[in-house]
Amino acid sequence: MEQRPLGRTGADVSVVGLGTWQLGADWGDVDDDSAEHVLDAALDAGVTLLDTADVYGDGRSEERIRTALAPRGDRPFVATKAGRRADPFDAAQYTPENLRSWIDRSRRNLGVATLDLVQLHCPPPAVYSDERVYEVLDALVEEQAIAAYGVSVETVAEGMRALQRPGVQSLQVIVNIFRRKPLEELLPAAARAGVGVLARVPLASGLLTGKYDESTTFPADDHRNFNRNGEAFDVGETFAGVPFDIGVAAAREVAEIAGSGVPTAAFALRWVIDQPGVTAVIPGARNVTQVRGNVAAATLAPLSDSQLSDLERLYDERIRALVHDRW
Numbered sequence: 001m002e003q004r005p006l007g008r009t010g011a012d013v014s015v016v017g018l019g020t021w022q023l024g025a026d027w028g029d030v031d032d033d034s035a036e037h038v039l040d041a042a043l044d045a046g047v048t049l050l051d052t053a054d055v056y057g058d059g060r061s062e063e064r065i066r067t068a069l070a071p072r073g074d075r076p077f078v079a080t081k082a083g084r085r086a087d088p089f090d091a092a093q094y095t096p097e098n099l100r101s102w103i104d105r106s107r108r109n110l111g112v113a114t115l116d117l118v119q120l121h122c123p124p125p126a127v128y129s130d131e132r133v134y135e136v137l138d139a140l141v142e143e144q145a146i147a148a149y150g151v152s153v154e155t156v157a158e159g160m161r162a163l164q165r166p167g168v169q170s171l172q173v174i175v176n177i178f179r180r181k182p183l184e185e186l187l188p189a190a191a192r193a194g195v196g197v198l199a200r201v202p203l204a205s206g207l208l209t210g211k212y213d214e215s216t217t218f219p220a221d222d223h224r225n226f227n228r229n230g231e232a233f234d235v236g237e238t239f240a241g242v243p244f245d246i247g248v249a250a251a252r253e254v255a256e257i258a259g260s261g262v263p264t265a266a267f268a269l270r271w272v273i274d275q276p277g278v279t280a281v282i283p284g285a286r287n288v289t290q291v292r293g294n295v296a297a298a299t300l301a302p303l304s305d306s307q308l309s310d311l312e313r314l315y316d317e318r319i320r321a322l323v324h325d326r327w
């Protein structure tokens with residue numbers, strides 16, 4: 001699989017990574033065997049980038065990664081996150097002591113002395129200008145507790161602020177066919193700064209696979225049920241903030257633009273992979289079939305000019321007014 005340098009970290013990562021939120025919680029149940037099969041299938045297919053967080057299943061996602069990697073000879077790049085063990089609205093909890101203890105816990109969960117990458121996990125806005133946060137992260141790099149740090153952001157404005165910090169080595173942000181705003185300013189700025197970009201929620205929580213219809217329902221413990229209106233966290237993380245029925249109808253059109261014989265999921269991922277400034281996509285996958293379907297994006301041909309302009313028109317007509325100015 002194509003590998004790209006992740007900014008200035010010195011690491012190369014596969015253009016299709018694996019998101020592992022679903023291996024922790026919030027996506028209905030994924031048992032230990034399924035989690036192991038998903039991780040093995042991804043690594044066997046050439047995925048060298050895993051994205052996780054200390055709060056996914058309260059550490060379960062990180063622990064499942066450690067378990068799956070233990071018997072294997074290969075070491076993918078594992079990007080984790082810190083900060084959501086605090087109240088996500090309380091910047092005062094981002095103390096050096098808390099950050100150190102959250103990061104030490106991730107080192108134990110993942111069974112490593114040095115974490116490859118720690119991303120601040122969509123922190124409250126005040127954290128982006130808190131010198132103490134960057135000082136402790138720089139110290140942790142110095143101490144080799146972490147090899148690098150970056151940020152995962154909700155908005156373009158937060159991403160632009162984070163890029164001003166010289167120690168920030170990676171940026172994670174929602175980019176997909178229904179979330180185009182980062183293309184305008186943020187991705188070019190990241191490229192200029194030499195900062196790698198991990199594009200999350202690349203399938204708009206599954207909408208961009210084209211497989212749902214207006215009658216699709218999700219389990220009670222799936223955020224696509226309980227966070228439809230942002231009840232638990234930023235609504236932009238659920239279907240990329242697009243109301244479900246509108247997203248289903250628009251995704252039907254995306255499938256038509258992809259054409260018969262081209263799986264919509266791989267088509268949607270290819271679109272993201274080819275955006276200048278994007279290093280890798282990190283789709284979540286709940287089974288081996290989905291892993292393989294996503295990996296196929298790495299070898300799919302780039303979209304044609306007419307497909308690209310059809311997608312832009314679709315966004316302008318159906319989606320832009322709902323999301324563009326919000327994130």
Ligand SMILES: NC(=O)c1ccc[n+]([C@@H]2O[C@H](COP(=O)([O-])OP(=O)(O)OC[C@H]3O[C@@H](n4cnc5c(N)ncnc54)[C@H](OP(=O)(O)O)[C@@H]3O)[C@@H](O)[C@H]2O)c1
Nearest residue numbers: 019020021152200201202203204205206209283284290293
């Ligand atoms: N704040 C943050 O930093 C943050 C927030 C959100 C996500 N993330 C990261 O980004 C990763 C990816 O985002 P995401 O998981 O939220 O959304 P996503 O990748 O856009 O969507 C994942 C869902 O798409 C469906 N799917 C995936 N591959 C498929 C395929 N080939 N064929 C058919 N269906 C497929 C599955 O839905 P079904 O379950 O319906 O089968 C899966 O649960 C997460 O795992 C996490 O690592 C980070």
